[in-house]
Amino acid sequence: xxxxxxxxxxxxxxxxxxxxxxxxxxxxxxxxxxxxxxxxxxxxxxxxxxxxxxxxxxxxxxxxxxxxx
Amino acid sequence: xxxxxxxxxxxxxxxxxxxxxxxxxxxxxxxxxxxxxxxxxxxxxxxxxxxxxxxxxxxxxxxxxxxxxxxxxxxxxxxxxxxxxxxxxxxxxxxxxxxxxxxxxxxxxxxxxxxxxxxxxxxxxxxxxxxxxxxxxxxxxxxxxxxxxxxxxxxxxxxxxxxxxxxxxxxxxxxxxxxxxxxxxxxxxxxxxxxxxxxxxxxxxxxxxxxxxxxxxxxxxxxxxxxxxxxxxxxxxxxxxxxxxxxxxxxxxxxxxxxxxxxxxxxxxxxxxxxxxxxxxxxxxxxxxxxxxxxxxxxxxxxxxxxxxxxxxxxxxxxxxxxxxxxxxxxxxxxxxxxxxxxxxxxxxxxxxxxxxxxxxxx
Numbered sequence: 337x338x339x340x341x342x343x344x345x346x347x348x349x350x351x352x353x354x355x356x357x358x359x360x361x362x363x364x365x366x367x368x369x370x371x372x373x374x375x376x377x378x379x380x381x382x383x384x385x386x387x388x389x390x391x392x393x394x395x396x397x398x399x400x401x402x403x404x405x
Numbered sequence: 406x407x408x409x410x411x412x413x414x415x416x417x418x419x420x421x422x423x424x425x426x427x428x429x430x431x432x433x434x435x436x437x438x439x440x441x442x443x444x445x446x447x448x449x450x451x452x453x454x455x456x457x458x459x460x461x462x463x464x465x466x467x468x469x470x471x472x473x474x475x476x477x478x479x480x481x482x483x484x485x486x487x488x489x490x491x492x493x494x495x496x497x498x499x500x501x502x503x504x505x506x507x508x509x510x511x512x513x514x515x516x517x518x519x520x521x522x523x524x525x526x527x528x529x530x531x532x533x534x535x536x537x538x539x540x541x542x543x544x545x546x547x548x549x550x551x552x553x554x555x556x557x558x559x560x561x562x563x564x565x566x567x568x569x570x571x572x573x574x575x576x577x578x579x580x581x582x583x584x585x586x587x588x589x590x591x592x593x594x595x596x597x598x599x600x601x602x603x604x605x606x607x608x609x610x611x612x613x614x615x616x617x618x619x620x621x622x623x624x625x626x627x628x629x630x631x632x633x634x635x636x637x638x639x640x641x642x643x644x645x646x647x648x649x650x651x652x653x654x655x656x657x658x659x660x661x662x663x664x665x666x667x668x669x670x671x672x673x674x675x676x677x678x679x680x681x682x683x684x685x686x687x688x689x690x691x692x693x694x695x696x697x698x699x700x701x702x703x704x705x706x707x708x709x710x711x712x713x714x715x716x717x718x719x720x721x722x723x724x725x726x727x728x729x730x731x732x733x734x735x736x737x738x739x740x741x742x743x744x745x746x747x748x749x750x751x752x753x754x755x756x757x758x759x760x761x762x763x764x765x766x767x768x
Contacts (some may be wrong), residue, residue, distance in 0.1 A: 337469065337547075338466075338544070352503065377407065383524055384524075390713075394408055
């Protein structure tokens with residue numbers, strides 16, 4: 337039940353954003369995220385964005401995994 | 406899908422498993438606390454890929470599963486009130502109470518509606534001003550800030566027919582209770598990713614420092630889980646007990662401050678009863694006095710007879726990691742997703758449901 341899905345921010349209007357969640361457009365409440373911009377990714381849980389996903393951090397994680405020998 | 410597909414690479418997975426196989430000199434019991442991790446582990450067949458000395462235990466991290474029988478019975482009693490509309494996440498519908506379920510009550514004419522977000526419950530309240538709309542607030546720290554936000558919206562918009570039945574629970578006190586009981590040996594925790602988004606990595610430091618139990622906060626893709634297992638084994642081998650964040654693309658040591666403020670504006674900690682774990686001090690969240698007018702329990706005082714669990718159902722032991730579902734006498738014989746006897750078979754994240762659906766020959 338703590339499932340949260342990555343989604344891309346398409347449009348922002350006050351506390352609400354239109355997001356693309358695996359190809360489906362939905363509305364999400366973004367009041368819990370500060371300084372969010374169109375094009376950035378968030379995790380959506382039950383209609384609310386709960387955190388930004390760091391692109392740089394994701395790439396760093398993958399880099400660490402790829403370098404594992 | 407971005408942030409998903411790249412964390413499912415088979416070649417890298419095999420490489421991490423090789424590394425995991427390198428830690429062959431000791432046995433490790435690792436508990437995945439979160440039900441969503443349980444599902445990933447089973448769905449992706451990760452359990453079967455691990456060497457025998459690495460044992461994964463499922464913990465109490467499915468909110469529907471740990472909801473006490475009394476709370477299930479109270480929710481059912483609330484649904485029987487003709488002036489009430491119950492709104493709930495879908496997993497609650499089929500959980501068997503002492504003598505009924507929400508699904509059964511709906512069949513008998515109760516107005517019970519499955520929703521995706523608490524803001525939908527608020528919308529239903531606005532559209533049905535002659536009725537009282539109660540949201541069954543079941544969930545961990547991931548969910549309670551959303552409920553808090555919806556209550557603040559209700560207050561701002563002066564919606565007076567909206568209530569919640571708060572059965573919120575907190576994860577770190579449950580981990581502490583498991584360690585205090587010493588019933589199961591836990592050598593490390595695969596900590597929940599999305600609970601940790603809210604509370605932050607620092608919230609587990611007392612587990613690592615006082616109990617000497619390594620903690621790794623873990624994302625939800627197969628590579629995340631495997632990498633975390635590897636990190637835990639490394640900590641154990643090096644005799645370290647720290648909080649590490651594998652899921653650092655979304656989790657920060659301090660968590661999400663805005664979400665934490667929403668929680669503390671509306672809720673305060675309280676002692677609460679968990680299925681299988683009993684009453685755990687300060688492990689629940691009740692509405693603060695200023696928000697008690699939203700409290701469905703205070704407003705409607707649901708009356709229940711003495712709640713009873715099926716004496717043969719092993720959900721309690723399964724939630725503590727003491728028993729595997731296959732050790733329950735009801736599992737598969739009469740208990741299945743079609744006719745569940747306990748919540749761990751109902752919930753899509755329940756350990757019994759995971760074993761039933763994906764467990765195959767695993768003992």
